[in-house]
Amino acid sequence: MNRELVLAPPLAPPRWYRLRRQLRDAVLALPRYAALLLFGAFTVFPFWWATAAALSSDGAGIWIFPAAFLPNDPGLRWFGRVFYEMPFWRYFGNSLLISTATTLLVLLLTIPCAYALSRMAFRGRNALFVLLLVTLMVPAEVAIVPNFITCAQLGLLDSYVAVVLPNVAGAFGVFLMRQAFQDTPAEVLDAARVDGAGEFGVMCRVAVPMARPMIATLAVFTFVAAWNDYLWPAVVLKERLKMPLAVGIFNDLTGPFAVSTNLVMAAIVLSVIPVVGAFALTQRFFLSGGGLVRR
Known part of the structure; x- marks a missing residue:
């Protein structure tokens, strides 16, 4: 007659051992949390x-x-003065228009370029990508003079087009999206090609939906950069009512309102709120380790 060997369940560690382990983990984590709190204090x-x-x-x-x-x-008296003594909503609308247009055009140009560099084989692909990466080492201020001359020759000065156009093509977005498309499984793309989809259809119907978290990340980065941009709009825009929020507030607050520090602070807080809101709406795409969460 066969007898089954029944093993006794493992004994749970004693309570004092669990408490000692929890205390040790807490002590080891204390420097890390202290560093995070210090960094958070400097940030806030x-x-x-x-x-x-x-x-x-x-x-x-x-x-x-x-x-x-x-x-x-x-x-809230200083916030009320911001709306009363300067065209805040006009500045806000200008910034929203410029940032939204810049973000949409960046995505429209960056996604096909990055897909071609990652998934389409053609001569000189790697050399072209290296050339794009080299442009990341060139300071943006270097391009101000040639861009200004180009906009002047095209008759675009003092227009929103002059503010948006030089910022729609950037190597950072191409690099970011190329890495995302390279992480897309090749088998999925090949299956779409076998089903009869063209390369453009494969990109739009397969690659882009699978790279949505990275696309959202690029959109947030681009929107925040365009919203906070001061130097280039200040160079090409002359009419006050066309100024974005960063330029308009700075010009007004360094003029007749420069003596009121509270008014300056109120305007700064109002200008930061949209950026914080944009990040709050897309925070699920970010992870603490710098990665992305896919939902």
Whole structure:
């Protein structure tokens, strides 16, 4: 008669052992969390200080630390003055138009270029990609003079087209999307080709949907860069009502309103809120390790 060997379940470790292990893990993690808290404090400090100054009715105490971190007689009077004493909504609309147009055009040009460099075989593909990477080492300020001359010759100065056009082609977006398309399984693309899809159809129906997290990441980076851009719009735009938010607020606040630090801080807070909102809406595409989450 066969007898089955029954093994006794493993004994759970004693409570004191579990507590000691948890305490050890907490002690080992303490330096990491302390570094994260320190980094977070340095990151949040400017925005916290600006918000406290914008909410303070009296601006005399914003240079007294640590009292400056808390609003003095809090109120919204400085935010109301921002809307009343400068065309804030016009600046906001200009920034939204420029940033949205730049983002859409960057995606429209970058995605086909990156797909061709990653999935289409042609002579000189690697040399062309290396040449694109070399342009990343060239400072953006170097291109201001030739771009200004080009826009002047085309009669585009003091127009939104002059602000958007030089920023729609960049090597960073091509590099980012090329890496995303290279991670796409080749078997899936080959299956679409066998089903009769052309190369353009394979890109639009297969590669692009599978690279949506990276596309969203590129869109956020491009939108934030266009929203915060100051130098190039300040060079090509002359009419005040065409200025984006960064340029318009700076010009106004360094002019007749320069004496009011609280007004400056209120305008800065209002200009940062859209960028923070854009990131909050797309934060699920980011992981703490720098990767992407696919849902």
